[in-house]
Amino acid sequence: xxINPRKTSYLFLMVLCFSCTEPIDVDQLDDASLDSSxxxxxxxxxxxxxxxxxxxxxxxxxxxDMVSMPDSDDLYPYLKRVTFTVKTRNTFARNFxxxxxxxxxxxxxxYTLKPVIIVPANSGELTHILxxxxxxxxxxxxxxxxxxxxxxxxxxxxxxxxxTDTSEFNLKSSMKLYFNFKKV
Amino acid sequence: xxKLIFISSFLSVFFISAQNKQILYDxxxxxxxxxxxxxxxxxxxxxxxxxxFSQLSxxxxxxGFSVYDLLAADDVSINxxxxxxxxxxxxxxxxxxxxxxxxxxxxxxxxxxxYVSAGYYQELDILFKFPKDMxxxxxxxxxxxxxxYSVNKLAGQAELLGVFHVGISRKVNEFTRxxxxxxxxxSVASASxxxxxxxxxxxxxxxxxxxxxxxxxxLFLETSGxxxxxxxxxxxxxxxxQFLFGGNLGVGLDVGFxxxxxxxxxxxxxxxxxxxxxxxxxxxxxxxxxSYELEGFQLDFDPATPDTYWTDLKDDFKDRIARDTIYxxxxxxxxxxxxxxISYSFGRKRADDCSxxxxxxxxxxxxxxxxxxxxxVVHSYIAATVFYERRFGKSLATKITYTADxxxxxxxxxxxxxxxxxxxxxxxxxxxxxFKNVYAxxxxxxxxxxxxxxxxF
Numbered sequence: 001x002x003i004n005p006r007k008t009s010y011l012f013l014m015v016l017c018f019s020c021t022e023p024i025d026v027d028q029l030d031d032a033s034l035d036s037s038x039x040x041x042x043x044x045x046x047x048x049x050x051x052x053x054x055x056x057x058x059x060x061x062x063x064x065d066m067v068s069m070p071d072s073d074d075l076y077p078y079l080k081r082v083t084f085t086v087k088t089r090n091t092f093a094r095n096f097x098x099x100x101x102x103x104x105x106x107x108x109x110x111y112t113l114k115p116v117i118i119v120p121a122n123s124g125e126l127t128h129i130l131x132x133x134x135x136x137x138x139x140x141x142x143x144x145x146x147x148x149x150x151x152x153x154x155x156x157x158x159x160x161x162x163x164t165d166t167s168e169f170n171l172k173s174s175m176k177l178y179f180n181f182k183k184v
Numbered sequence: 185x186x187k188l189i190f191i192s193s194f195l196s197v198f199f200i201s202a203q204n205k206q207i208l209y210d211x212x213x214x215x216x217x218x219x220x221x222x223x224x225x226x227x228x229x230x231x232x233x234x235x236x237f238s239q240l241s242x243x244x245x246x247x248g249f250s251v252y253d254l255l256a257a258d259d260v261s262i263n264x265x266x267x268x269x270x271x272x273x274x275x276x277x278x279x280x281x282x283x284x285x286x287x288x289x290x291x292x293x294x295x296x297x298x299y300v301s302a303g304y305y306q307e308l309d310i311l312f313k314f315p316k317d318m319x320x321x322x323x324x325x326x327x328x329x330x331x332x333y334s335v336n337k338l339a340g341q342a343e344l345l346g347v348f349h350v351g352i353s354r355k356v357n358e359f360t361r362x363x364x365x366x367x368x369x370x371s372v373a374s375a376s377x378x379x380x381x382x383x384x385x386x387x388x389x390x391x392x393x394x395x396x397x398x399x400x401x402x403l404f405l406e407t408s409g410x411x412x413x414x415x416x417x418x419x420x421x422x423x424x425x426q427f428l429f430g431g432n433l434g435v436g437l438d439v440g441f442x443x444x445x446x447x448x449x450x451x452x453x454x455x456x457x458x459x460x461x462x463x464x465x466x467x468x469x470x471x472x473x474x475s476y477e478l479e480g481f482q483l484d485f486d487p488a489t490p491d492t493y494w495t496d497l498k499d500d501f502k503d504r505i506a507r508d509t510i511y512x513x514x515x516x517x518x519x520x521x522x523x524x525x526i527s528y529s530f531g532r533k534r535a536d537d538c539s540x541x542x543x544x545x546x547x548x549x550x551x552x553x554x555x556x557x558x559x560x561v562v563h564s565y566i567a568a569t570v571f572y573e574r575r576f577g578k579s580l581a582t583k584i585t586y587t588a589d590x591x592x593x594x595x596x597x598x599x600x601x602x603x604x605x606x607x608x609x610x611x612x613x614x615x616x617x618x619f620k621n622v623y624a625x626x627x628x629x630x631x632x633x634x635x636x637x638x639x640x641f
Contacts, residue, residue, distance in 0.1 A: 022621040025257035032262045036325040041480040044392035051485065065483040067491040087393060148483060173480070174393045176327065
């Protein structure tokens with residue numbers, strides 16, 4: 001077989017210059033999306049009787065607190081919904097209502113997480129799941145303070161909390177953020 | 185956009201991959217083979233590369249996936265493709281890129297028949313390895329309790345440098361040649377991260393539902409020539425100065441041998457870039473280390489003064505996870521390359537009674553195998569090649585290779601070297617099977633160059 005050097009060189013150059021491609025579709029990148037979720041540990045409480053009594057040892061019917069929230073603009077518009085898991089244990093002989101509240105920069109209430117948590121008297125560990133649904137998620141971006149209100153129900157049995165009471169109210173919580181990352 | 189993707193993917197196969205020059209190695213008596221093995225028995229009396237064009241070398245590869253894997257125009261949704269790619273990723277994937285451009289390559293034969301060669305080339309070398317744990321954390325989130333997301337395999341090195349070199353190939357006995365090449369490196373810019381450790385995980389808590397940990401995190405990034413003093417003006421003369429002994433300097437050695445135990449058989453071996461660079465100029469390194477545990481926070485039920493929990497958390501995090509900027513000098517070893525080959529040649533033209541041959545003519549055929557390995561703190565790998573080389577008289581030599589490497593088990597390469605008098609031009613490329621669909625290629629190598637070679641076959 002005779003091999004022509006010139007033809008061989010042309011063949012090599014053709015291989016380099018005339019490469020082929022299968023069709024690709026770059027536009028499909030617009031439809032790419034990724035769902036992922038992240039757990040964040042949140043508030044935990046272990047409250048004893050003095051926390052529900054004032055200086056005169058009288059019951060405080062409503063106990064509230066508020067924490068400032070970090071800037072959440074970076075989450076926009078990828079954050080789709082948020083769920084809160086709250087675990088409670090109550091050895092007081094009294095019911096509690098627990099509200100998680102969202103406030104704006106002026107400390108004006110703008111959102112109440114649903115459902116409201118009711119913790120029965122003398123209850124073991126109960127798990128409550130609350131959610132900020134996709135329709136309400138924009139409330140996150142307007143929130144500057146997160147508040148919690150604990151309301152002590154009036155006694156129906158005559159039982160009252162006193163300073164020597166050894167009962168406890170325990171609360172554990174976490175938050176799960178659901179993201180959908182895609183081109184916006 | 186489509187054109188951009190095409191061009192970038194086409195170029196990426198050149199700009200990415202390993203530093204294996206399996207086609208060039210010991211091919212066609214090219215002067216550039218002396219850079220891969222300084223002991224090569226170069227047959228010319230004198231050579232000079234065309235300045236700036238004696239060798240342009242590009243290598244590239246990404247071990248993870250190709251453009252076509254992601255963007256093929258078919259009925260599969262893009263999200264299913266991403267899921268398939270994600271499932272196919274190994275524990276670590278790596279991206280590498282190497283580019284070299286010779287500005288000077290010259291050599292001459294001494295009276296004792298040794299061959300001296302010297303030159304200068306510019307090189308850009310990048311290798312980045314990332315652990316799948318980091319992708320998992322982004323892709324799946326952190327909702328798997330007790331799953332540890334490690335950064336242990338996060339590593340990378342990038343270097344832009346100029347290399348001066350001078351070497352000699354010397355026959356030590358009838359069967360053996362040895363070669364030595366000394367190098368001076370002048371690093372223009374460098375960044376490397378190698379000794380990273382630590383992990384993030386979430387476990388069930390005691391006081392709260394979950395406890396989250398950043399455990400023994402130690403991230404270290406060394407840079408030089410990247411963060412420059414404000415009075416430095418980065419212009420052409422500055423860059424030239426950095427390339428020409430003005431950068432961070434280092435030294436290195438290439439050593440090699442060839443051994444021909446029998447007629448037509450040859451064994452070769454070489455070590456390239458056994459050396460280091462000592463970084464003293466414009467050094468700035470960053471280190472982040474520490475451990476952090478978080479089990480949530482408690483409320484003090486004082487609505488008059490809202491808790492600054494998040495601010496406190498941020499401050500506490502800064503206190504416990506130390507971030508240091510370091511200006512100490514440091515040393516980095518160059519990525520060392522190992523080559524070894526065995527070959528058998530046949531088809532030599534024989535002298536007869538009617539002709540007089542004052543030189544031994546080269547064999548027309550050569551077959552053999554070649555092993556390549558790159559050894560580096562960041563990432564090491566090996567490639568194996570079988571080859572067939574064919575010479576067609578004085579004017580044309582060709583070589584075809586079949587290589588298995590981390591990017592492909594079926595990498596076919598082709599090299600051609602042409603001579604017209606003293607003028608020589610050569611070109612070689614691998615992964616030719618991938619040229620039927622450039623988008624599907626995950627790696628490729630190309631070398632091109634021109635020389636003047638005097639006194640060769």
